[in-house]
Amino acid sequence: MPPTEAEVSALHQRATEAARNSYSPYSRFRVGAAILLLADQRQDGAIVAGTNVENASYRLTCCAEQAAIAAAVTLYGPQIRIRAVAIVNLNGSACMPCGACRQTLLEFATPETAVFYPSASGETISTTLAALLPAAFRLDRE
Numbered sequence: 001m002p003p004t005e006a007e008v009s010a011l012h013q014r015a016t017e018a019a020r021n022s023y024s025p026y027s028r029f030r031v032g033a034a035i036l037l038l039a040d041q042r043q044d045g046a047i048v049a050g051t052n053v054e055n056a057s058y059r060l061t062c063c064a065e066q067a068a069i070a071a072a073v074t075l076y077g078p079q080i081r082i083r084a085v086a087i088v089n090l091n092g093s094a095c096m097p098c099g100a101c102r103q104t105l106l107e108f109a110t111p112e113t114a115v116f117y118p119s120a121s122g123e124t125i126s127t128t129l130a131a132l133l134p135a136a137f138r139l140d141r142e
């Protein structure tokens with residue numbers, strides 16, 4: 001089920017709050033991501049946010065989406081499913097999820113997972129993870 005307008009608005013608010021805590025002294029690119037979990041008895045449609053955490057050894061940087069997913073698994077366990085994710089940045093730049101984040105989101109996605117991100121002109125692009133990651137790599141679980 002696609003997220004409601006109220007849910008999308010809440011996602012953007014939580015992502016923006018998270019982005020204010022960004023640790024990005026190297027790029028100064030402040031990103032926030034908020035994920036809406038699929039409602040079930042435990043997750044109850046919860047929203048969990050994360051921000052980017054950089055490192056002097058650049059490649060150790062953790063993207064906002066990955067921070068949000070790690071927090072969601074920590075809080076709700078390994079069965080989480082992502083109904084929607086909103087990404088924001090406080091620099092006014094386009095901020096679509098990077099390739100690594102697309103693959104990380106896929107791990108907990110549904111066929112309908114919605115993605116919202118800012119385009120270069122500042123408008124919010126609404127799409128799906130399936131559209132952003134065609135022919136995705138998957139490994140069958142035992």
Ligand code: THU
Pocket residue numbers: 024027029031051052053054061062063064065096097098101
């Ligand atoms: N970044 C994210 O947090 N998510 C993405 O999907 C793309 C990039 C962060 C990583 C780094 O701290 C900064 O943006 C510049 O690449």
